Amino acid sequence: MIYQPKFNLGDKVFHIINLQRPEFVECPMCKGMKTISINGETDRCPKCYGRGGDQTWVSEGWRVARYGREDRETRIILEFGFEQLTICQIRLEHTKGSFPEWTVMCKETGVGSGTIHQMGHLFETVEEAQSACDKLNSDSLT
Ligand SMILES: [Zn+2]
Numbered sequence: 001m002i003y004q005p006k007f008n009l010g011d012k013v014f015h016i017i018n019l020q021r022p023e024f025v026e027c028p029m030c031k032g033m034k035t036i037s038i039n040g041e042t043d044r045c046p047k048c049y050g051r052g053g054d055q056t057w058v059s060e061g062w063r064v065a066r067y068g069r070e071d072r073e074t075r076i077i078l079e080f081g082f083e084q085l086t087i088c089q090i091r092l093e094h095t096k097g098s099f100p101e102w103t104v105m106c107k108e109t110g111v112g113s114g115t116i117h118q119m120g121h122l123f124e125t126v127e128e129a130q131s132a133c134d135k136l137n138s139d140s141l142t
Helices: 126-141
Strands: 012-026 035-038 041-044 053-064 066-070 077-082 084-093 101-106
Touching (some): 012 126, 053 126
Antiparallel strands (some): 012 053, 035 041, 066 077
């Protein structure tokens, strides 16, 4: 088997991200009351340990990554054009019985220490990246 990466060093690519937002799910036992009362005795809810529920992460779907910064006053994330990355490091991990896993580090997000990107989440054009997002998003709905 000859390994052939989808991209090479120095290639400029667009990447896709899956945003997650925190959501609080109320405890089904105490209904968020944090305590339970039985026979006139009240104690900490044994299911949520008095937290009233749990925080989970909800996917907001895949989209093409953009440059952005948070406005200090409104806390709203302002977004600009699509973020382009330059591939500076490529790694391949292939264990017997699994698919080859290509990962990439980029000049813009740190090489050595920084973000590790899956090569499968990188695309040559915004259009390709967008159609990959559309496919991932429609798959997750079915
Ligand atoms: Zn509870």
